[in-house]
Amino acid sequence: MKNSLMFMYHRLVRHFGPLHWWPADSPFEVVIGAFLTQNTAWRNVEQAIAALKQHIPLTPAALCALPKETLEALIRPAGFFRQKAQRLQLFAQVLQERYQGDLDAMLSGPLPRVRQELLAFKGIGPETADSILLYAAQRPSFVVDAYTRRLLQRYGLLRGIENHEEIRALFMDHLPHQAALFNEFHALVVEQCKTFCRKRPLCESCPLQSRCAARL
Ligand code: SF4
Structure with missing residues (x-):
């Protein structure tokens, strides 16, 4: 699981670059x-x-x-x-x-x-x-949203029956607890789902297509 998540993370960083979330002054x-x-x-x-x-x-x-x-x-x-x-x-x-x-x-x-x-x-x-x-607060607490569920399910890391806390546990249990990593990872998941893994996915040009279960 750790390898799959980190592969996804590095592919997304390479494609989108650092996203510098969250846009706020305080x-x-x-x-x-x-x-x-x-x-x-x-x-x-x-x-x-x-x-x-x-x-x-x-x-x-x-x-x-x-x-x-x-x-x-x-x-x-x-x-x-x-x-x-x-x-x-x-x-x-x-x-x-x-x-x-x-x-x-x-x-x-x-x-x-x-x-x-x-x-x-x-x-x-x-x-x-x-x-x-x-x-x-820059605390390492992974943010799971509807995009996370959609991406992980299509990618093949979820069966589709997991609840919110079980999905969050995939990240919390397998990744180092680093706020910077969690910050960037969540932002990348959102960007990936807005750009490629939309409701109707654009798999042809997706940076994750080589390992995505929905594509294999
Ligand atoms: S290959 Fe398609 S289904 Fe898989 S992550 Fe990319 S856009 Fe989503």
Whole structure:
């Protein structure tokens, strides 16, 4: 498994080069992006974050102080804006009250415990929790999303019945726990699935075709 994953990784790096994720100016902006990107395209998140940034500094205190209706209006481009505004403000409130707004303090400590704490928040599922850990805190917690499942299944590394945690365990159990590796690998999987391994795959020009089960 390790060899297959690393072969995939090196092929994708060679094709796409380093991708330098996550596009954000601060760790707290990564957190906001991780909430907003649920069920919407990234371009809509960019619009919402740009609007927010024009209005307030992106800090937990400023987010807490913003009237709910104003926050909803600013993040409207990201969709589900009422629900996302409520969840973002709840997260910022807890961060303020328990950690005095210090995101580093919230995200440090043993990884399984911090991950469980994040998962206890409304609106934070495994993909969002791992995105926050990996991209806001540089903790080695692999991010699995629908692209990961699609690519690994077609490639022949999944049977299709695995749940989210089982797919994540493939990476966590077989790769060195290096945030830089996990960061780049997840970004490459997303890029690969947007470029080649789409719903209707473009196998002819895919950099993984020589070893892909769907192609053999
Ligand atoms: S060869 Fe086709 S199915 Fe396999 S990873 Fe590439 S695009 Fe996806």
